[in-house]
Amino acid sequence: MQTKLLNLKNQALALINEAENKQELERLRIQFLGRKGQINQILKDLPQLDKQEKAKLGRLTNDLKVAIQSAIKTKSQSLKTTPKKTWFDMTAPGKSPPLGHLHPISQAIEEVTRIFEHIGFTRVRYPEVDWDWYVFESLNMPVDHPARDEWETIFIDTPAHKTMGKMVLTTHTSNGQVREMERVKQPPIRMLNIGKCYRRQQDRTHTVMFHQFEGLVIDKNIGIPHLKGTLDYFAREFYGPQAKSRIRPFNFRFTEPSFEVDFSCTHCSGKGCKFCKSGWHEVGGAGLVHPNVLKAGKIDPSKYSGFAFGWGIERTYTLKPGLNIDDIRLLYSSNLNFLNQF
């Protein structure tokens, strides 16, 4: 009887597989599973068997039924159903899930982080309210140095620290440079410091609070080509494969040599247009780390050298081709009509 059942299973599965339409399938279902179907025919002999055999065959029969039912179901789904002729409008709007938005600054920060993580940079966060020592003095900018004019510094109304100086709002993420040297102690360093910065400036291209990202690389024999390589890599990743970077001479007290960093204009591919300065956009500063800054971070400048760069997230982001934000104050406006576009 066991053999009979197995044969029946094979036969049934083969027939079901070859069935060409639903009517035929239904016929097969009745043939095998129906009240007077073949399975039940075999089971007629069941009462004559002993108890052990009964249980065994019972299970087998059950498996067989399940197998045939599932084969019929699968086959039935694969046979084409004839479409019902009811009219429906596929152009009517769908049902939207609630749609929220990541702020464009978060999007930009995430993108910048990902780009630099790929080449081994470690993201860090340092104080937004910091001592003059980390913001200026350890960066080779003594108190009252004219170079400080570049930074419209905001001061906290509190007594100065004996050794660290005044308490200020960080004007740049460069306060992370010496802090990172102190944290890591021994190069290699590849830091990406992203944070809020503050300056006394508010207009279409400046906000009193803004975000910067700062790269710092320190190791043996780091030179200008490594800085150029890093900037070119960033330009390609952030603005697309055609984008290029360029460095021009500048002066910062904490780097020597110092550079201004430009990215090629994505509107005109560097030819010059109404958006750019003869094909280029000035975005920020860079340079090789000044030996005095390495010393301030207790790193031996005769053994190690490094480069640093830093500039605004807002500026970097608004240069994305086709974005067209011409007033960065909008980013801080909490205006839903603006935010909903991102």
Place this chain on the structure above:
Amino acid sequence: MNILIPHSWLKEFLQTEASPQKIANCLSLCGPSVEKIDRQNNDYIYDIEVTTNRVDMMSVTGIAREAAAILPQFGIKAKLKQSIYQPTRINPVGANLPPFPLKLTINHQLCPRFTAVVIKNIAIKPSPKKIQQYLETSDIRTLNNVIDISNYLMRAYGQPIHTFDLDKIKEKMILRLSKKGEKLTTLDNKIFALPGNDIVIEDANHRLIDLCGIMGGLNTAVDNQTKNVLLFVQTYNPKHIRQTSMTLGQRSEAAQLFEKSVDPELVMPVLLQGIQLFKKLTNGEQGSQIIDIYPQSYKPKTITTSLQLIKDRLGIDISSKNVSQILNSLGFDNKFSQETFTITIPSWRAKDINIPEDIVEEVARIYGFHKLPSTLMATPIPTNYPNDNFKLEHQIKAWLADMGLNEIYTNSMVSENLAKQSPYPLKSHLKIKNALSEEWQYMRRSLIPSHLEAIKQNPLAKNISFFEITNTYHKKPNQLPEEKLELIINSNKSFSYLKGIIETLFTKLHLHPQFKPKKNSAEIFIKNKPVGTIGPTRINPEAQIALLDLKPILKLAQLYPQYQPLSSHPPIFEDMTFTLPTKTYLGPVIDTLKKSHKLVQKVKLTKTYQNNHTFNITYQSQIQPLNDKMIAPIRKKVAATLAKKFRAKLVGKL
């Protein structure tokens, strides 16, 4: 600092065929940045940004000197026509002339070099057309020949000049520091009460006649009747000049030059040029011997730099010959032996060039940064990570945005009004000393007021749900403030909506928060640690706000769950409805239900009608299929537990 220089004036000092556009491009790549070229009546005006370390380039000759070094690197012929530093044949002192007429008392700490000479019998009249044009296109006002000579010399050579009406000075000059409150009226008719420690000159009438390095005094100014003048060329202690100029807000071009250390070697050549110009433009004559007080004259300094350092930093195998030639083009005499350069720094770069890295910069920029290779570091990647979990921080933002909330960025600096709306006293806030506006006077301790403002910014929007992850700032004595990373979620929808968001967020983080009632709100606990609050605000009861202390949450969060084996046995679901006494908190009821028996897998509140609450309970076993017989005793136990603990009555019969 930006200066305007007309192309025609530049050509007086620079011999080249290069077009203005070409000059601008080359300068920008290797030297000062030319930000703009304007065309003006057959001339081109360069708008040039000069960095603060290069006061030597704040002049037409300075730019010409740079261009003469840079252009040849681009294959363009260029030469400096005349250097102001070349010695002249004019007898500088004028031995056969009368001695200098004024008695002088000079503090050399304040005035490293003091030169002056009398020019007599001048005729005040307009300057020649060409000089007027040079000045006007450089955005300098022309007045008369005497004033124009000062401005011409300053822009041409970068050395500020002053001219006194000699006959208005009484007998002597005492150059000293001012006392606080001393008064002086400057040329432009402004009266100043001096802050003190300003460099001033007093004459025999005890009058202040010059606010040195900033602006001359009105009492000794040249006017239309002036006959004899004192041509006055100095350098001053830059720190004093800067302090006075910043304190008084008088940022004259002279002050901006002096505060950056003008080359003392430039003083005498410019004075001599001045005498020539006075002769030519005013028909005046040198009326005295030149006085030159220069106790510590410039001694050329040398810097040694190894060729290897230059090669390493530039990343190219540059030859010593090439380096030497670049240095020469900048006026840096140099010798090369034993792989090391010994370089003599010219006086005009003495303040700016101090260490071998400065030499690296000079060589690199003149060689051309654009010609250097571009390559990523091949050094080891650091693996010394800080504690912050930026990935999860961003993930939380992404989840919230996916749940339909909008992220905003609000300012950390708040107005007094917003600071007062926070739960903290105004005095406990960090105060900003030099606020740009009333809007930004304090560092905020609470994010709530800013977020309520953000809702107000959108009066037409109905359902607003904002979130932000940012710091609040909390004073600590003699230390930097604590910067506390917080997540705020703010919604004008219902409490249960906001709670649902928070619960979903914690589910994603594989955390199980507890909500303990506190007044109108709830405190949120994780593993018995308070991590935040949720509820309406005092200021705006319409708005629901959740505030979470993010750092402990990030630390406690699980990035993945502990896997529970899947049961091969089907679950049994059933609904139980209980009548609970009024004001029974449902949270503990559900917790109790969940813990009432090990076969209870899930409990969900599905319906509430008055005091009746229906819970959908899922029973499931890992080891066997369940049937009604097995559930019956559990059901009884559940009902008994709830009855005992909450005085709950089961609706219906068991």
